[in-house]
Amino acid sequence: MTSRTGSAPRIDLHAHSTASDGTLTPVELVRAGAEAGLAALAITDHDTTAGWAPAVRALPPGLLLIRGAELSCRWDGAEPAIPLHLLAYLFDPEHPELVAELARVRAAREERGERIVALLRADGIDVSWPEILAAAAGGTVGRPHIAQALIRAGLVADTRAAFGPDWLGERYRLPKEDIDVFRAVKLVRAAGGVPVFAHPRATRRGRVVPDELIAELAAAGLAGLEADHEDHSPAERAHVRALAAELGLLVTGSSDFHGTHKTVQLGAFGTSVEAYERIVDAGVTEVASA
Ligand code: AMP
Ligand code: ZN
Ligand code: FE
Ligand code: FE
DSSP: OOOSSSSOOOEEOOBOOTTTTOSSOHHHHHHHHHHTTOSEEEEEEETOOTTHHHHHHTOOTTOEEEEEEEEEEEETTSSSOEEEEEEEESOOTTOHHHHHHHHHHHHHHHHHHHHHHHHHHHTTOOOOHHHHHHHHTTSOOOHHHHHHHHHHTTSOSSHHHHTSTTTTTTTTOOOOOOEEHHHHHHHHHHTTOEEEESSTTOGGGSOOOOHHHHHHHHHHTOOEEEEEOTTSOHHHHHHHHHHHHHHTOEEEEOOOBBTBTSSOOTTSSOOOHHHHHHHHHHOSSOOBOO
């Protein structure tokens, strides 16, 4: 890979579109990636590959697209189970078991969203599930969609506030029916994909898993760890890098762009060409280019 400017190519391997809880359509996302000067961008919507086809069709020349997803997982080694996110790159989107598992998780997300709204309504908070579902427009439903309803109702100022302890961060937080993380790693590998643990040390989001689990996941097929992420402190980034080196895992850095649902911009964090090439070499799906 070479850069048009001669400087190191900018590679962003984690971004969301309206296929889940981002605010740019897949078409707008790839255009924004090119405008941001990225050499490569991954589309990684929560539990879906629905954004892949429109993103590929609209791909601007000069931008490489990594097709991916961010799988909602859980680790049952703690009580209650710890939720975690697994990025999966370049897998076969028609692998039957993986397709079935993603469909199950999306259905469970809808059911959980509806229950969160019922809890809010029971406390006299006027938000409407049909309205929230309509706003998600067929994309994977998540708490950011409920957060938007709270903002529209004038109950919170922004998404960050909606994820505070009085709202979706704690009081009105319900668990999802996530995929067991070992099963997810094996499924992604079986589908020819490359599994990378997203923001593994993001203590500001809640509980994180122990390093011993990450070592077990590496033995089970995990390929990499996302180190540079806005939810990691500098110390957390350094810890993740050291752990990756110890376990022989590749390291990524990414924006986790969500459009206006978050403040972070595309390309705010990046991945090295070396790590990018390790992912591309290990994946079964070709990297898309215009
Ligand atoms: P869910 O997948 O429904 O559990 O919602 C989790 C999503 O909410 C994450 O993928 C982020 O996009 C978003 N999120 C989580 N915590 C925050 C936060 N503190 N501020 C803004 N967005 C958040
Ligand atoms: Zn999200
Ligand atoms: Fe995530
Ligand atoms: Fe994400």
